[in-house]
Amino acid sequence: MSYQAPPLAGFFVYRYLGWWDVILLCMRKLYLLLPILFLIYWGCEDSKEEETTPTEVTLWGVVYSVEDTDSLPNLPYSGLTGSIPSEIGNLTNLTELNLYGNQLTGSIPSEIGNLTNLTELNLYGNQLTGSIPPEIGNLTNLTYMNLGSNQLTGSIPSEIGSLTNLFAFVVGNNQLTGIIPDEICNQGDSSPHLENNQLCPPYPSCIEDYVGEQDTSDCPDSTPTEVTLWGVVYSIEDTDTLNLSNSGLTGSIPSEIGNLTNLTELWLSENQLTGSIPESICDLNINWSYYWSFNISNNQLCPPYPSCIEEYVGEQDTSNCGECDENSEVVLWGQNYS
Structure with missing residues (x-):
């Protein structure tokens, strides 16, 4: 007659061994299972990779080998329609992608x-x-990158600056908007084609001569509302008189003075102003010939003077203006004095 341990015998064995010994025993058994679990996991991953990594891609009815395709010949001007399939991104060996002249x-x-x-x-x-x-x-x-003559919208991404090997960057004749990122100066084409978009000023200095015609009608109003002259801010709308005679002014006359388009009276006489007078001064709505509207005499301003005021600059100390013609004359309110 065989002996059977009572149901609680296992409990007493665990109690005798101690809970810590039981945990160690379980861990040893689990350790033996780890290699098997690892092999199962690895097999699943290999299977998943085989399922998600295609060896062929079908584009517009043609099957291309992922490994062997470095170009897609005969596709320009071939009547392609529809969208560019996202699967094209699997052809990682492509060196040329020319799809121009279609209806994509x-x-x-x-x-x-x-x-x-x-x-x-x-x-x-x-x-x-x-x-x-x-x-x-x-x-x-x-x-070489040519995205021109499409209907692209949005802004030029700053990531374009990573394309330092470009010698041709063409995005003209689209509907691109917004500010051109400064990073465009980092890409390789120093004279990119950006014309006929809706790109807004100010433009990066490196390409400002190459932006071409832009429709800026929807751009934020970039017209200044204030002008800072010699540390003082003046409202363009409200400033019609500027009397700074005998104020100890030095340096040159800022070109921004031409933005004060409501100005009708300007006095800058009896200062130490130097350099040339900016041509933008002629944008002001001033009666230059009228002494009580304009006086810039007794400074150190150098010729040549803007044509609108050359007869009305008054006496100027030009001794620090460099070489002067020994027969040079000073013009005082329409009269020449040698």
């Missing part, structure tokens, strides 16, 4: 940023909409 619509997929081997990207002359994806900044090997 929709936005540029962000997956295009996966094509880091691209040296040429030409999407010119389609009907693409939406914004330029910031992921385009990943394409640091690009030397």
